[in-house]
Amino acid sequence: MRVIVVGAGFAGLAAADALARAGVEVEVLEARDRVGGRVWSVPFAGAVVERGAEFILPHDKTVIATADRLGLRLVRKGTRYGNREPRGGEHVTRSQVAAALRRIGSEPAAAGDGTLAGALGAYGLEPGVVEAIRARIEVSCGYPADDLDAGALSEGAASFGDFDTFTVEGGNDRLARELGAGLGGEVHLSAPVSAVAWSSEREVGVRAGAREWVADAAVIAVPAAVLDVIAFDPPIPRAKAAVRYGQAAKLFVRLRAPSPPSEVLSVPERYWCYTQLGPDGDPAPFLAAFAGSPRALEALDVESGPERWLAALGRLRPDLELDFDTVMLSTWADDSWARGAYSARSATSPIDTEALRRPVGPLFFAGEHTAGAWHGLMEGALRSGARAAQELLQTALR
Numbered sequence: 001m002r003v004i005v006v007g008a009g010f011a012g013l014a015a016a017d018a019l020a021r022a023g024v025e026v027e028v029l030e031a032r033d034r035v036g037g038r039v040w041s042v043p044f045a046g047a048v049v050e051r052g053a054e055f056i057l058p059h060d061k062t063v064i065a066t067a068d069r070l071g072l073r074l075v076r077k078g079t080r081y082g083n084r085e086p087r088g089g090e091h092v093t094r095s096q097v098a099a100a101l102r103r104i105g106s107e108p109a110a111a112g113d114g115t116l117a118g119a120l121g122a123y124g125l126e127p128g129v130v131e132a133i134r135a136r137i138e139v140s141c142g143y144p145a146d147d148l149d150a151g152a153l154s155e156g157a158a159s160f161g162d163f164d165t166f167t168v169e170g171g172n173d174r175l176a177r178e179l180g181a182g183l184g185g186e187v188h189l190s191a192p193v194s195a196v197a198w199s200s201e202r203e204v205g206v207r208a209g210a211r212e213w214v215a216d217a218a219v220i221a222v223p224a225a226v227l228d229v230i231a232f233d234p235p236i237p238r239a240k241a242a243v244r245y246g247q248a249a250k251l252f253v254r255l256r257a258p259s260p261p262s263e264v265l266s267v268p269e270r271y272w273c274y275t276q277l278g279p280d281g282d283p284a285p286f287l288a289a290f291a292g293s294p295r296a297l298e299a300l301d302v303e304s305g306p307e308r309w310l311a312a313l314g315r316l317r318p319d320l321e322l323d324f325d326t327v328m329l330s331t332w333a334d335d336s337w338a339r340g341a342y343s344a345r346s347a348t349s350p351i352d353t354e355a356l357r358r359p360v361g362p363l364f365f366a367g368e369h370t371a372g373a374w375h376g377l378m379e380g381a382l383r384s385g386a387r388a389a390q391e392l393l394q395t396a397l398r
Contacts, residue, residue, distance in 0.1 A: 001025065001216050002216050003218065004213050004219075005218070005219045011388075014389070027187075031193070032189065033189050036177070040052045044252050047278060048170060052330070055079075062382045063378050074166040075168075084263045085265065086267050096126070096129050114149065115149065115150060116134070139272055139293065143244065147346050175378075192229070198218070198360075203215075204218045219364045220365050223343075223367060240360075246293070248341035253286060255321060258275075259320055266312065287322060309329075359391060
């Protein structure tokens with residue numbers, strides 16, 4: 001059996017890895033000149049930073065197991081992803097936010113309009129606490145609360161709590177590089193797929209550049225936002241592309257004096273910044289900041305560069321010695337192979353997980369946007385690839 005996997009992000013590589021280990025002949029086609037997709041580790045200030053997906057959380061069992069299988073060491077970041085100090089606007093403490101979240105977790109929400117904003121408003125919390133929680137989730141989801149489904153409050157990307165966080169030593173994209181290396185020479189880079197022709201007779205033709213491949217099946221593992229660059233014949237259901245994406249940006253600034261782990265949320269400006277530990281356990285030599293939602297990116301004028309954001313960081317973190325001459329800005333909306341950060345649970349355009357996952361003839365679909373409650377996470381991407389591979393193998397045995 002021969003399978004083509006379109007996309008060498010975590011989802012595509014997880015699918016290819018599972019299929020190859022089951023004895024299937026697999027080839028992977030990737031538009032970029034690297035593997036990893038929206039996971040991209042790069043050098044900065046004498047260290048390694050994550051331009052894309054960064055935090056490995058304790059519940060990310062698939063990520064942890066995959067790293068262990070590949071012999072990759074996880075290192076503790078020290079940054080408390082789920083416990084950020086709110087600053088700006090009305091004074092609110094971490095303990096006030098934690099108390100409000102305990103109440104939300106113990107009381108069913110009153111009937112509302114189905115949005116996160118509506119759900120938060122139904123609890124009668126102090127306005128400053130509501131705004132802090134709303135800001136926290138908008139940042140993590142990269143999407144406005146007035147169109148976020150209320151369920152976003154309990155999903156992985158919005159995880160609250162005082163838990164440890166981890167990263168792969170040397171960069172998270174080592175997971176992708178090791179998965180790709182395990183496939184030998186069957187990962188083709190700089191090979192953007194332009195057409196996929198398929199038939200009910202279980203035959204698939206894939207074109208990338210001037211070359212064509214023929215296989216018995218294909219796994220389509222690209223963001224829903226870029227499905228329109230592939231001509232499917234026959235067309236696939238429109239529901240496959242019915243996904244809203246959050247918008248986010250990251251900014252890295254070298255520290256003249258490294259600082260212990262910290263995490264601060266700018267409530268009014270909708271971004272958070274954090275310091276962390278390096279792989280040696282000493283403070284890392286940079287500050288990272290993450291802004292989420294179109295409103296935040298517009299207010300920080302990210303499109304014009306990092307200057308306004310740098311000024312905001314200087315005001316928010318006067319305790320740090322920031323080197324404004326050594327910075328790096330990372331965005332995904334302007335990446336033609338992503339067009340956004342990750343899928344968002346919109347209230348007006350809900351994620352239909354079953355429709356996104358459902359095979360179409362010999363085509364199987366993977367990607368974090370198909371991962372249900374795990375969407376938006378590296379964990380979800382890996383799970384989706386393994387799930388698509390299993391579906392394909394089960395179908396082949398019929």
